Amino acid sequence: MFVSFHSSFVAQSTMEPSYIMTVINLVFRSSHFTFFAISALLLLAWRLFAFTILPFLYPRDPKEYPYWIPIVGHLQSFFKNSNDLLSEARLYFRDTREPFALTVAGRKWYILTKSEDVTSTYKIDNGSLSYDIFAIEVMRMLGVSEEGIGKAFQTHDTTKDRSNNVQYKHLVRLCKEYQLEQLSPGDRLSQLVGPIIELLELRMNINWIDSRRWYVSVNDRDCRIVSLYQWLSDVFIGLGTTAYFGKSLEEVDPDLTRTFMSFESLSWQAMYQYPSFLCGKMLKAKLKLQNAIAVYFKLPKDKRNDASWFIGQIEREIDRLEIASTDKAIFFFQLFWSINGNTRKAPFWILSYLIFDPTILELVRSETEPAFGGKGVDVVYLLDVQKCPRLNGIWEETIRLTAFAASVRFLTCDMELGGRTLRKGNRLMMPQRQLHFSKQAFGENAAMFDPDRFIKNPSLRRNTSLRPFGGGTTMCPGRNLAKQMTLAFIAIALHRFEISLDPPDQAFPAPAEGKPSIGLIDVQDGCDIQVKIRVRS
Ligand code: HEM
Numbered sequence: 377m378f379v380s381f382h383s384s385f386v387a388q389s390t391m392e393p394s395y396i397m398t399v400i401n402l403v404f405r406s407s408h409f410t411f412f413a414i415s416a417l418l419l420l421a422w423r424l425f426a427f428t429i430l431p432f433l434y435p436r437d438p439k440e441y442p443y444w445i446p447i448v449g450h451l452q453s454f455f456k457n458s459n460d461l462l463s464e465a466r467l468y469f470r471d472t473r474e475p476f477a478l479t480v481a482g483r484k485w486y487i488l489t490k491s492e493d494v495t496s497t498y499k500i501d502n503g504s505l506s507y508d509i510f511a512i513e514v515m516r517m518l519g520v521s522e523e524g525i526g527k528a529f530q531t532h533d534t535t536k537d538r539s540n541n542v543q544y545k546h547l548v549r550l551c552k553e554y555q556l557e558q559l560s561p562g563d564r565l566s567q568l569v570g571p572i573i574e575l576l577e578l579r580m581n582i583n584w585i586d587s588r589r590w591y592v593s594v595n596d597r598d599c600r601i602v603s604l605y606q607w608l609s610d611v612f613i614g615l616g617t618t619a620y621f622g623k624s625l626e627e628v629d630p631d632l633t634r635t636f637m638s639f640e641s642l643s644w645q646a647m648y649q650y651p652s653f654l655c656g657k658m659l660k661a662k663l664k665l666q667n668a669i670a671v672y673f674k675l676p677k678d679k680r681n682d683a684s685w686f687i688g689q690i691e692r693e694i695d696r697l698e699i700a701s702t703d704k705a706i707f708f709f710q711l712f713w714s715i716n717g718n719t720r721k722a723p724f725w726i727l728s729y730l731i732f733d734p735t736i737l738e739l740v741r742s743e744t745e746p747a748f749g750g751k752g753v754d755v756v757y758l759l760d761v762q763k764c765p766r767l768n769g770i771w772e773e774t775i776r777l778t779a780f781a782a783s784v785r786f787l788t789c790d791m792e793l794g795g796r797t798l799r800k801g802n803r804l805m806m807p808q809r810q811l812h813f814s815k816q817a818f819g820e821n822a823a824m825f826d827p828d829r830f831i832k833n834p835s836l837r838r839n840t841s842l843r844p845f846g847g848g849t850t851m852c853p854g855r856n857l858a859k860q861m862t863l864a865f866i867a868i869a870l871h872r873f874e875i876s877l878d879p880p881d882q883a884f885p886a887p888a889e890g891k892p893s894i895g896l897i898d899v900q901d902g903c904d905i906q907v908k909i910r911v912r913s
Contacts (some may be wrong), residue, residue: 448481498848524703557879612720622682629668718895817841878908
């Protein structure tokens with residue numbers, strides 16, 4: 377035993393120097409090897425510093441989810457499926473839901489997944505968290521000139537009397553305030569909803585549907601086959617456009633809906649700031665819409681006096697600021713996008729759930745039937761949770777499951793949150809899906825569609841983990857309108873038509889999990905469903 381150990385030791389000690397020499401020779405002879413060895417050492421040293429030493433030195437800073445390529449960070453996984461990356465990071469930190477940090481393309485984001493932290497952040501309105509930087513990024517991304525951006529944030533009158541030092545609210549702020557005034561419950565919202573419902577009643581008619589050849593095929597006299605997503609997109613984009621801009625915009629470009637749909641399905645390329653040579657189709661659609669909007673605003677005002685109060689107010693402000701006509705068209709394009717981007721997705725997912733569960737569909741139909749006692753559909757009846765508990769419960773459950781956006785803020789100074797120090801110059805993200813799929817808030821089946829969830833537990837509506845419309849200063853002002861339009865559509869559709877899958881063996885439409893969204897999740901390309909609508913006797 378001793379001998380063998382001794383002999384092997386001797387052999388090893390005689391071999392070792394020559395082995396080391398071989399390695400040294402290799403390192404110095406091969407420049408590639410040297411390069412890789414030094415790079416690997418530097419990378420390890422950087423990783424040790426970034427993810428072990430720094431957290432030790434700054435224990436109150438949110439911990440960073442480690443990555444291997446400096447600056448690039450988690451860019452690739454973020455592009456592939458941002459929600460998967462966020463879940464992965466949350467679980468890496470043992471699902472404590474403490475704020476953590478992620479680096480994406482050189483930018484550090486603090487991620488909040490605890491409802492208490494999100495609620496506290498929404499309450500902050502003292503300037504330490506700003507949204508303006510994102511508003512500017514969106515304007516640049518859409519092609520507004522630097523001059524136009526400057527004017528959108530201008531707070532004093534530069535065009536006339538310079539001695540007059542009166543401060544104005546800037547255009548971006550006015551947009552927010554006017555949207556809120558147009559969309560908060562009251563007269564202005566009613567002025568919008570009334571004509572929308574009238575138009576909806578007209579368009580939920582087999583003759584009108586027949587005129588939309590691009591997604592309809594005729595089956596027999598009372599029966600049509602439609603692509604569900606296309607049908608709903610057509611109806612809802614048309615409603616939003618007419619309610620806000622009046623009839624003339626669709627007259628300027630009768631193909632507006634389809635153009636917007638092709639822009640919207642690729643709008644993630646704009647959000648990710650793809651180089652223009654990679655996103656020709658999206659840019660072409662955007663330009664077409666922008667041109668239609670430019671032509672619309674060149675029409676004499678009396679040809680578009682059926683536009684909403686909001687559009688009139690914003691046009692007045694834009695003209696006061698003498699914003700160039702191209703920038704004006706892009707501003708209105710941006711508004712058009714926020715008005716029409718999301719709402720159609722809500723009825724699409726609701727109707728899909730109902731079609732795949734005919735028992736619930738029948739219950740919703742019978743529950744909403746009394747809303748048709750008068751001249752048209754009674755939206756107030758539909759919104760009443762006591763009278764239509766199923767319809768309202770399914771609305772809440774659907775937007776909970778399909779909300780896919782995140783509220784974002786920029787830190788203008790260091791601040792304390794959730795026991796951590798968040799540093800100035802970084803960004804904050806509050807992703808809805810991380811809250812909406814919380815088992816603690818919504819139970820073990822949080823990831824499933826449960827039509828009874830909000831009926832069994834109505835207090836869930838006030839749960840701070842439920843944030844489908846964001847919150848704080850950027851909370852969606854269109855939520856009341858979106859809900860009223862959606863409930864009215866569902867009730868009218870069930871009242872007027874029998875709706876079923878055709879062919880019957882189709883799969884439930886797959887959500888486009890990897891696509892970024894500023895509201896509800898989109899359906900995956902090629903996964904729309906074909907449905908048969910038959911006029912009810
Ligand atoms: C189901 C339909 C809708 C959903 C799910 C939705 C969702 C959202 C979300 C998540 C935000 C960002 C909130 C945040 O940053 O905290 C937002 C913002 C906004 N939404 Fe909606 N939205 C819908 C319908 C509408 C409609 C119909 C309109 C207008 C007619 C509208 C107008 C806006 C505007 C103007 C903003 C920007 C608010 C701001 O930054 O101050 N939305 N929406």
